Amino acid sequence: MVDLLQFAILGLGGGAVYALLAQGIIVVYRGSGILNFAHGAMAMFGSYLFAVWLTDNVGLATLPAAVLSVALVAAIGVAIYWGVMRPLRRASPLARLIATLGVLITLQAIVVRLWGSRTRSISTFLPQDTWTVGDVSILEDRLILVAIAAAVTLVLWLGYRYTRFGLATTGAAENSRAAAASGYSPDWLATVNWALGGALAGVAGMLVAPLQGLNPTTLTFLVISALAVALIAGFTSFPITLFAGLAIGVVQSEMAFYVKTQGAASAVPLVAIILVLVVRGRALPLRSYLFERLPELSAGRVRARIVVPVTAGAVVALLLLPEFWADATTTSITVAIVMLSVVVLTGYTGQLNLAPAAFGGIGAFFAAKLVASWNWPFAAAIVIGVLGSVVVGLVFAIPALRTRGVNLAVVTLGFGIALNDMLFNNQKYTGGATDGIKVGPQKLFGVEVDAVLHPRTYAILCVLFFVLTAILVANVRRSRAGRRLIAVRTNERAAAALGVNVFGAKIYAFAVSAAVAGLGGILIGFRAFSVTFGGFDPMTSILIVGYTVIGGVGYVIGPLFGSTLVAAGIGSLLNRWWPGLDQYFVLIGGVILILLLIHDPNGLASGNAHTRARLRAKLPRRATAKPPPALPAGARHRVDPSSLDVASLGVRFGGVTALDDVDLRVGTGEIVGLIGPNGAGKTTLVDAVTGFVRPAHGDVRLNGRSIRRWSAHRRARAGLSRSYQSLELFEDLTVRENLLAASDRRDLVGYFSGLVRPGKDSLRSAAMAAVHEFGLDDDLDRRPPQLPYGRRSLVAIARAVAVEPSILLLDEPAAGLDDAETAELASLVRRLRDDWGIGILLIEHDMSFVMSVCDRIVVLDFGRVIAEGTPAEIQASERVRAAYLGDEIAEPAEVQAPATSGSEVGARG
Numbered sequence: 001m002v003d004l005l006q007f008a009i010l011g012l013g014g015g016a017v018y019a020l021l022a023q024g025i026i027v028v029y030r031g032s033g034i035l036n037f038a039h040g041a042m043a044m045f046g047s048y049l050f051a052v053w054l055t056d057n058v059g060l061a062t063l064p065a066a067v068l069s070v071a072l073v074a075a076i077g078v079a080i081y082w083g084v085m086r087p088l089r090r091a092s093p094l095a096r097l098i099a100t101l102g103v104l105i106t107l108q109a110i111v112v113r114l115w116g117s118r119t120r121s122i123s124t125f126l127p128q129d130t131w132t133v134g135d136v137s138i139l140e141d142r143l144i145l146v147a148i149a150a151a152v153t154l155v156l157w158l159g160y161r162y163t164r165f166g167l168a169t170t171g172a173a174e175n176s177r178a179a180a181a182s183g184y185s186p187d188w189l190a191t192v193n194w195a196l197g198g199a200l201a202g203v204a205g206m207l208v209a210p211l212q213g214l215n216p217t218t219l220t221f222l223v224i225s226a227l228a229v230a231l232i233a234g235f236t237s238f239p240i241t242l243f244a245g246l247a248i249g250v251v252q253s254e255m256a257f258y259v260k261t262q263g264a265a266s267a268v269p270l271v272a273i274i275l276v277l278v279v280r281g282r283a284l285p286l287r288s289y290l291f292e293r294l295p296e297l298s299a300g301r302v303r304a305r306i307v308v309p310v311t312a313g314a315v316v317a318l319l320l321l322p323e324f325w326a327d328a329t330t331t332s333i334t335v336a337i338v339m340l341s342v343v344v345l346t347g348y349t350g351q352l353n354l355a356p357a358a359f360g361g362i363g364a365f366f367a368a369k370l371v372a373s374w375n376w377p378f379a380a381a382i383v384i385g386v387l388g389s390v391v392v393g394l395v396f397a398i399p400a401l402r403t404r405g406v407n408l409a410v411v412t413l414g415f416g417i418a419l420n421d422m423l424f425n426n427q428k429y430t431g432g433a434t435d436g437i438k439v440g441p442q443k444l445f446g447v448e449v450d451a452v453l454h455p456r457t458y459a460i461l462c463v464l465f466f467v468l469t470a471i472l473v474a475n476v477r478r479s480r481a482g483r484r485l486i487a488v489r490t491n492e493r494a495a496a497a498l499g500v501n502v503f504g505a506k507i508y509a510f511a512v513s514a515a516v517a518g519l520g521g522i523l524i525g526f527r528a529f530s531v532t533f534g535g536f537d538p539m540t541s542i543l544i545v546g547y548t549v550i551g552g553v554g555y556v557i558g559p560l561f562g563s564t565l566v567a568a569g570i571g572s573l574l575n576r577w578w579p580g581l582d583q584y585f586v587l588i589g590g591v592i593l594i595l596l597l598i599h600d601p602n603g604l605a606s607g608n609a610h611t612r613a614r615l616r617a618k619l620p621r622r623a624t625a626k627p628p629p630a631l632p633a634g635a636r637h638r639v640d641p642s643s644l645d646v647a648s649l650g651v652r653f654g655g656v657t658a659l660d661d662v663d664l665r666v667g668t669g670e671i672v673g674l675i676g677p678n679g680a681g682k683t684t685l686v687d688a689v690t691g692f693v694r695p696a697h698g699d700v701r702l703n704g705r706s707i708r709r710w711s712a713h714r715r716a717r718a719g720l721s722r723s724y725q726s727l728e729l730f731e732d733l734t735v736r737e738n739l740l741a742a743s744d745r746r747d748l749v750g751y752f753s754g755l756v757r758p759g760k761d762s763l764r765s766a767a768m769a770a771v772h773e774f775g776l777d778d779d780l781d782r783r784p785p786q787l788p789y790g791r792r793s794l795v796a797i798a799r800a801v802a803v804e805p806s807i808l809l810l811d812e813p814a815a816g817l818d819d820a821e822t823a824e825l826a827s828l829v830r831r832l833r834d835d836w837g838i839g840i841l842l843i844e845h846d847m848s849f850v851m852s853v854c855d856r857i858v859v860l861d862f863g864r865v866i867a868e869g870t871p872a873e874i875q876a877s878e879r880v881r882a883a884y885l886g887d888e889i890a891e892p893a894e895v896q897a898p899a900t901s902g903s904e905v906g907a908r909g
Contacts, residue, residue, distance in 0.1 A: 005136045007253045013142040015249020016149035017208040019242045021226035022233065023156055024200030028077075029235050030160070030169050031193020034085055034096050035406055037413075038103035040223030042198055043205030045107050046073040047219055050206045051122045052115050062125045070202035076107075077198025081190055087598045092294050094352060097406055098549055099597045101354075101542050104220060105590030108539070111216045113587060119218070124210035145207060146246065152200070153242040160238070169193060217539055224414045225252075228269035231276050231410065248272060262428070263421025270414035277407060295347060296602040297486065297554040297732045298609065300477025311467050318459050325573070326459035330451055330527060332560075332569035333462045337520030339548040339559030340466075340473050345513035346545070347553040348482060350489030351506060352409040355416030356544050359514045360521020361424055361536030363389040367522045368437040368531035378442040378449070382522055389518025390511050397510035416538040424533035436532035451527040462523050469516055472755050474556045476512065479754025480761060483741040485509050487730050494728040497690060498742045498803055499716035508751050543586065546593045552603025561604040565589045638837045639766075641668040642703040642719055642806030644689070649698035651681070651688050651863075658684045659863045661698070666807055666839040671829065673850045673871075674843045676860035677883065682843045683725070685860070686809050689841075690722050691715045702807065717746060721805030725812040725843075727796040729784040735795050736763070736780040742802035743767035767802035774798045774828060790821040794828075801832065808832065809841045814849050822846060826853050851875065859883070 021043060028036045036042075050069035054060045060068070080103055088096050126141035160166030168184040205219065212218055225248060232244040252265040259265075318326050338360045345353050353359075367385030370376035376384070396415050397408075423429055431437055441450040444461065451458035476482045484505045487495035492502050525531035543566075551562030564571040565585050572582040600607060644666040651659040658681045666672045674682050687693040689700050691712035700708050707715050730738050743764040744750070753759075763771065771777055774794045784792050797813055810829070814822045826849055832838045844850050850857065851871040859867040859874060861883045867874060874880055 004254065007257045008250045009136070009138055009142055011250035011253025012246055013139075013145045013211055013249070014208075014252065015246035016142075016145040017204050017211070017245075018222070018225045018229050018249055019149045019245025020152060020200055020204040020207070021222060022229035022241045022245055023152060023238060024197040024204065025223075025226055025230045026233065026235055026238070026241060027156070027193050027200065028197035029230075031172070031197070032081065032085060032190040034100065035227075036197070037097060037100040037223060037227075037409070038080070038107065039197070039201055039226060041104040041107040041220045042073055042076060042201040043208065043222065044216055044219035045076065045111060046070065046202035046205035047209040047214055048111050048115055048216075049073070050202075051209050051214060052120075066125075066206055069206060070199050073202030073205070074195040074199040077194040077196075077201070078191055080198075081194040084594055084598070085194075086187065086190070091597070091601065093406060094294070094346070094350060095597055095601050097352065097409060098545065099594060101546055102590050102593035102597065105542065105546055105586060105593065108216050108220055109584075109587035109590055113583070117216055120214040122209055122214060126207075126210070141210075148203075148207070149242055149245070152203075153238050157238045165189075165192065217537070221413075221417055221538055224410075224417055225269045227410050228272040228276075228414070231273055261422065262426045263418065263423075266421035267418040270411070270418045273410055273414050277411065294350065294489065294732065295549075295552075295554040296606050297347065298474075298477065298552075298556060298605070300474040300482065300556065302471055302474050307467065307471070311463065314463050315460050318456050318463070323455050326455040327451075328568065328570050328573055330455070330459045330462050330523075332563040332566055332571075333459070333466050334520055334523040334527075335544065335547075335566045335569065336559035336563040337462075337466050337469055337523065338517050338544055339520075339551070339562055340469055340556070341513040341515075341517035341520070342545055342548040343553060343556060343558065344473055344476060344485075344516060345509050346548070347555075347558075348477060348485040348489060349506065349509040351509060352406070352412075352545070353510075353513060354409045354413040354545060355419070355538070355541050356513075356517045357521070357536045357541040358412075358416040358419045358538070359389050359393050359517035360524060361419070361533050362392045362514075363518025363521040364525030364531055364533070364536070365423065365430065365437075366518075368439055368525060371439045371442070372437045378444050378526070382519070385522045386515050386518040389514045389521070393510050393514025393517075394507065397507060413538065413541075416541050420537050424536055430533050431530070434532060434534060436528075436530035438530045439526060440529050442526060450529070452529060458527070465519065465523060469519060470556045473512075473516070475755055475758045477556070479758035480740075480744045480750035481505075481508060481754040482758070483733065483737055483744060486732055486737075487741045490730045490732060491728045493692060493712075494724065494730070495741075496692075496712040497716055497722050497724075498799070499713050499746055500741070501711075501713045501746070512755075543589065546589060549601070550589065550593055550596055550603060552605030555603065555605035555609070557608075558603050558605040561608075565592075638835075639804055639806050640719065641837055642839065643667050644720070644807045644839060644841070645699075645701040645704075646685070646689060647699045647701070649685070649688060649700065650696045651684055651693055652696045657863055659688065659695075662860070662863070662865055664841075664858055664865070666841050668806075668839055669833050669837045670856070671833050671840045671842060671854045673854035673857040674841055674860065675845070675847075675850060675857060675874075679862070680860040681863040682860055683811055684863075686722060686811055686841070686843065690720060690809065716803060716805075719804070719806035720809075721800045721803040721807070722809040723796050723800045723811055723813060725815055727784075727792055729792060729796055729799070731784050734781050734783050735776060735787075738784070738795060738799050739763055739767045739771065739780075739802045742799045743804070764802075764804075766804035767798075770798040770801040773801075773831065789816050790818070793817060793821075793825070797825075797828070801836075801838075805838060807839045807841070809843075811843045812845065813842070814844055814846045822849055825849075829853050 021039060025036055025039050028034060046069050049072055050065055054065035054069055084099050084103060085096065088099055124141055126144050129140040131138040131140065160170060169189050172184065172186050172189050208219065208222065229241055229245045229248060233240040248268055252268045255265040255268060318329060338356050341356050341359070342353065345351050363385040366388035367381040370381040370384055371378065396411065425432060441448065441453060443449065448454050449457050449461050484500050487498065487500050488502050488505045496502050521536065524535060547562035547565050548559060550565070551560065552558030563569055565588070567582060567585060571585060575582045596603065646662055646664040649659055649662045662685060674685065676682055684693060688695050691710060695708065699706055702718055702720055707718065730741060733741065740761055740763060743766060744761065771780065774797070776795060776798060779787060779791060784795060787795065793813060797810065800808060814825055817825060829840060829842070830853055833840060842850065842854060854871055857869065857871055857874045858865055859880050866883060867877050867880045
């Protein structure tokens with residue numbers, strides 16, 4: 001018991017620092033909506049400013065050095081906001097997060113260049129007296145650290161709760177435009193909060209240095225403990241942050257004493273993160289931005305006339321050039337294979353894995369163990385190593401399945417840190433980071449391929465593996481599975497509404513990504529006679545992600561550009577002309593990443609592709625008219641008849657009742673209008689019917705069968721389709737690919753066949769009929785942003801029809817259309833009823849449109865049905881005119897559903 005209390009007290013110091021770091025993360029998040037992964041790097045930078053530069057080099061006393069270091073880190077926070085984050089204010093959350101990784105890389109590279117990477121011990125400036133209570137020794141500095149954290153917590157809690165600045169920051173976090181309209185500049189609020197967050201990082205860095213020692217990597221990755229603490233606090237509560245930080249610090253201290261497994265304490269933040277994600281089951285509260293730019297995607301076409309001669313040329317060059325070219329090529333190309341795993345998961349699916357090197361290390365570990373302990377042949381070891389990476393990857397993907405990029409980034413970063421400490425640096429399992437597992441020279445199908453004795457042969461082998469893996473990744477892009485991934489990346493709700501199993505798509509993406517990373521890790525590890533694991537650390541993972549983004553995270557060829565920055569890779573050959581240049585590669589890479597995200601987040605491969613396209617456009621070409629696709633024989637216009645019944649449906653959001661005992665029926669081949677003022681609950685009803693909102697009570701029946709407990713994608717596959725008022729098209733895909741994504745077979749075979757033979761999928765009969773019905777023949781090879789709004793609206797409806805639904809729910813399809821387009825749409829809706837036999841539930845504010853096409857109309861007001869009847873009966877209803885049709889009645893605000901996770905993300909009233 002004495003030991004338990006003793007180590008709990010020791011852990012309070014580290015816990016107090018975690019709380020301070022987490023407070024800074026929360027402050028920055030509150031002020032700008034950005035989850036700052038560089039916060040630990042800022043604290044690390046502050047530690048070196050205080051302990052090395054200002055104290056040792058300049059010779060300042062402790063107090064002025066502390067004040068100046070905190071002020072400088074606060075200034076760095078302001079510079080990060082204005083120089084990096086504000087230019088990215090309209091970028092996607094994923095791009096902003098990666099930008100913070102660029103800042104992390106840059107700050108760490110600066111510290112390493114100025115003060116080195118070796119660990120330094122420094123003396124504390126806090127009192128070191130020890131008090132004894134019974135048999136327990138209490139260190140005074142630990143109590144002081146807790147007191148500092150508690151005081152900061154109290155000030156922050158009071159400041160953000162009761163001051164105008166704090167209330168304005170809280171308001172801006174909810175609605176930046178409303179805050180601006182109230183006279184508070186969002187830029188000013190963000191600037192102050194970034195400065196305050198930086199100051200807190202500086203304080204934490206100054207206080208943690210005596211406890212942890214000065215080491216750039218160790219201090220930088222304290223951010224994972226801080227993120228765990230902030231996550232427990234919901235990124236809002238300062239008091240909970242304090243207690244969570246102290247708790248994690250105490251648990252880590254106890255683990256270090258009672259659990260003899262090396263690195264077990266490093267797993268505590270990871271376990272906390274996973275538990276929070278599993279219990280809450282929702283994404284981090286990321287602020288929504290109006291405009292989000294996702295990285296551009298390549299078409300994934302493989303041109304044999306280019307791939308074959310380029311590969312042959314590379315092989316010949318490796319045979320003729322000096323051996324140092326082979327070594328550099330092996331380094332770059334093996335890391336490029338790991339980068340391809342980032343292309344699959346981040347580029348295609350929008351999920352950010354911050355542990356690609358760790359999954360590579362898993363593959364290397366399994367393969368090395370098989371070779372060293374059981375004398376397995378290299379080829380078999382590669383296969384098992386890749387499969388081992390897949391298994392481990394899937395295990396750590398499961399907690400993040402109900403989340404998107406940021407949550408996955410937090411989980412995988414924690415996984416990478418824990419795995420590095422518990423396995424890769426564990427002498428018992430891997431021989432340590434330097435000794436490694438002895439595997440000796442290797443043969444592949446009888447050919448000696450080890451990189452030590454045959455560097456050219458090994459380099460050629462790695463090039464061939466890269467080409468084959470790149471072809472596989474390109475095949476995924478063009479396959480049915482690839483369209484599912486891109487649909488999930490673009491809009492999970494829209495993907496699920498088309499019958500895509502969002503969870504299944506994420507699992508598949510993670511499995512393929514882990515397999516590719518595992519292959520790259522094996523090739524990296526087997527370069528020597530001993531497989532060492534020092535190159536699979538968390539910092540290497542972050543560099544791999546950053547370099548992939550530089551090359552072009554949506555392009556298969558992107559890793560070839562990004563891998564030139566890898567240490568000892570192709571780029572290091574410049575060191576022969578500019579000695580010492582390679583020592584600045586990490587710094588250069590961090591700066592390039594930041595600049596690229598600001599000016600062209602699509603990467604170097606994208607710029608190269610656009611340049612080639614412009615050059616080709618200037619060349620004379622013979623115009624060839626592309627005939628419209630022919631309607632296949634026997635194309636089916638009639639759908640299976642079905643009906644939709646909604647009985648006593650109720651939906652509540654907290655204490656707000658959005659729907660109250662709603663009854664509604666849509667018969668086979670019937671158009672039912674759903675009208676009502678804003679806030680009546682129309683779209684909430686559609687969301688509840690299609691599976692995106694869980695009803696509090698009532699039932700939804702499709703053709704007499706209850707589907708209330710079905711997932712959204714299962715309802716879509718059963719014949720219940722919908723459109724969105726905001727269209728929510730997959731803008732990275734062409735119109736043809738949008739329709740294919742809707743009409744593709746949902747079989748599991750597509751996940752495997754697409755890897756080797758994606759094929760040229762043609763539009764199925766319902767999708768082809770929709771193309772002709774909506775006049776989209778000439779638009780199939782265009783992307784939605786290239787079309788006028790009216791055409792995009794037609795594409796959105798055609799995509800919903802391509803699912804071949806029995807019941808179609810249209811959410812304000814005439815919004816934004818002129819009179820001629822509205823008349824055309826009315827004719828199309830009637831034909832869908834008459835020719836296709838589709839039952840349609842139509843939400844629309846254009847009353848002339850509703851009255852002209854609907855067979856029956858249901859009127860909602862404050863979540864209740866107040867009238868139902870024919871258009872003539874509704875027009876004659878005094879109650880309806882008073883509630884909705886009358887001009888004198890003000891329309892209340894639309895009820896909003898809180899955002900949920902996975903395929904159930906958000907709802908509108």
